[in-house]
Amino acid sequence: xxxxxxxxxxxxxxxxxxxxxxxxxxxxxxxxxxxxxxxxxxxxxxxxxxxxxxxxxxxxxxxxxxxxxxxxxxxxxxxxxxxxxxxxxxxxxxxxxxxxxxxxxxxxxxxxxxxxxxxxxxxxxxxxxxxxxxxxxxxxxxxxxxxxxxxxxxxxxxxxxxxxxxxxxxxxxxxxxxxxxxxxxxxxxx
Amino acid sequence: xxxxxxxxxxxxxxxxxxxxxxxxxxxxxxxxxxxxxxxxxxxxxxxxxxxxxxxxxxxxxxxxxxxxxxxxxxxxxxxxxxxxxxxxxxxxxxxxxxxxxxxxxxxxxxxxxxxxxxxxxxxxxxxxxxxxxxxxxxxxxxxxxxxxxxxxxxxxxxxxxxxxxxxxxxxxxxxxxxxxxxxxxxxxxx
DNA sequence: GTCTATAGCCAGATAGAC
DNA sequence: GTCTATCTGGCTATAGAC
Numbered sequence: 066x067x068x069x070x071x072x073x074x075x076x077x078x079x080x081x082x083x084x085x086x087x088x089x090x091x092x093x094x095x096x097x098x099x100x101x102x103x104x105x106x107x108x109x110x111x112x113x114x115x116x117x118x119x120x121x122x123x124x125x126x127x128x129x130x131x132x133x134x135x136x137x138x139x140x141x142x143x144x145x146x147x148x149x150x151x152x153x154x155x156x157x158x159x160x161x162x163x164x165x166x167x168x169x170x171x172x173x174x175x176x177x178x179x180x181x182x183x184x185x186x187x188x189x190x191x192x193x194x195x196x197x198x199x200x201x202x203x204x205x206x207x208x209x210x211x212x213x214x215x216x217x218x219x220x221x222x223x224x225x226x227x228x229x230x231x232x233x234x235x236x237x238x239x240x241x242x243x244x245x246x247x248x249x250x251x252x253x254x255x
Numbered sequence: 256x257x258x259x260x261x262x263x264x265x266x267x268x269x270x271x272x273x274x275x276x277x278x279x280x281x282x283x284x285x286x287x288x289x290x291x292x293x294x295x296x297x298x299x300x301x302x303x304x305x306x307x308x309x310x311x312x313x314x315x316x317x318x319x320x321x322x323x324x325x326x327x328x329x330x331x332x333x334x335x336x337x338x339x340x341x342x343x344x345x346x347x348x349x350x351x352x353x354x355x356x357x358x359x360x361x362x363x364x365x366x367x368x369x370x371x372x373x374x375x376x377x378x379x380x381x382x383x384x385x386x387x388x389x390x391x392x393x394x395x396x397x398x399x400x401x402x403x404x405x406x407x408x409x410x411x412x413x414x415x416x417x418x419x420x421x422x423x424x425x426x427x428x429x430x431x432x433x434x435x436x437x438x439x440x441x442x443x444x445x
Numbered sequence: 446g447t448c449t450a451t452a453g454c455c456a457g458a459t460a461g462a463c
Numbered sequence: 464g465t466c467t468a469t470c471t472g473g474c475t476a477t478a479g480a481c
Binding site: 252 | 277280281282355356359363364366367370371372381384385407408410413414415418421425426427430431434435437438441442
């Protein structure tokens with residue numbers, strides 16, 4: 066049954082996605098989330114009886130799917146994996162710059178804060194990263210790499226992307242992402 | 256004048272370093288810091304009149320210097336940059352695993368949480384990353400790389416290290432770091 | 446310079462009217 | 464299912480005895 070309640074739910078998830086990406090799990094207060102989502106406190110616990118953990122877990126999963134779809138969309142237009150990585154980095158860097166370096170990877174901050182101490186969120190982050198890695202590895206295999214080698218490469222390409230976003234936000238500069246762009250090509254040997 | 260006050264100060268910085276690395280800026284409460292540092296509340300504000308921001312800024316700076324020294328120490332034994340990166344990754348991975356994936360990069364979580372919204376901490380993180388990058392670039396130049404190329408490579412190697420630590424903590428696995436180890440060699444073309 | 450007590454505020458969560 | 468009022472507890476920071 067789709068109703069107005071779903072709209073409220075969606076707004077809360079959207080607000081959580083934004084605030085969690087900008088300030089992390091502990092930095093994103095629920096008061097800010099309900100204000101940004103224009104929802105009363107009660108609605109939050111109606112839609113997310115599991116409280117903050119459930120809301121953030123769902124927000125991370127949605128962001129994860131969005132990036133997976135971004136990768137799939139860009140993969141359809143890229144002629145090889147190197148072009149795909151470049152397109153992904155360009156898209157993420159544009160988004161980051163447009164947000165004044167308040168955005169980068171939507172799940173990295175939570176991944177670090179929750180690595181120890183919150184098993185539910187740690188699992189969600191691991192799954193999201195696993196999905197992105199899988200998408201890259203599939204493309205590498207389609208490009209002719211051996212499966213085992215493809216997994217290794219996909220993991221390192223993802224690490225390069227993630228790390229460049231951390232450095233770019235810390236230094237408020239697009240440079241680390243552009244360097245990663247070039248290095249990805251070197252890693253892929255083309 | 257070295258006195259007992261300095262010991263208290265050092266304990267507080269040490270406690271802040273640990274807790275901030277594990278849970279980030281917002282996740283590391285001062286109550287936990289003073290408990291771990293075995294110091295009363297008043298001492299914290301005596302030694303750090305600037306409050307939490309000053310304490311965390313100093314903690315990040317100390318951690319930054321420690322890693323810089325780690326790089327310098329390992330560089331003295333490594334025969335080339337590839338060996339240096341491998342040794343750095345091994346050391347960080349050992350530390351991470353020993354801590355049950357509660358540790359990784361001592362400043363990454365804060366870098367993400369403070370990228371927007373806390374100019375003081377953002378600057379500290381940018382400086383620390385800049386110092387590590389400089390140390391790697393210097394070694395690359397010593398190995399015969401052209402300065403401009405060395406800066407690019409150093410930035411990407413650092414991104415690869417940082418990203419692999421994020422993935423490793425999220426997945427609670429050493430694998431991402433080991434993949435980065437191999438890929439660093441590919442990036443350096445040896 | 447060490448330490449306690451507490452102010453003042455905001456967090457996450459809940460109860461219950463409508 | 465929407466919304467308000469409120470509970471409890473934790474947070475950062477400060478005041479002031481010793």
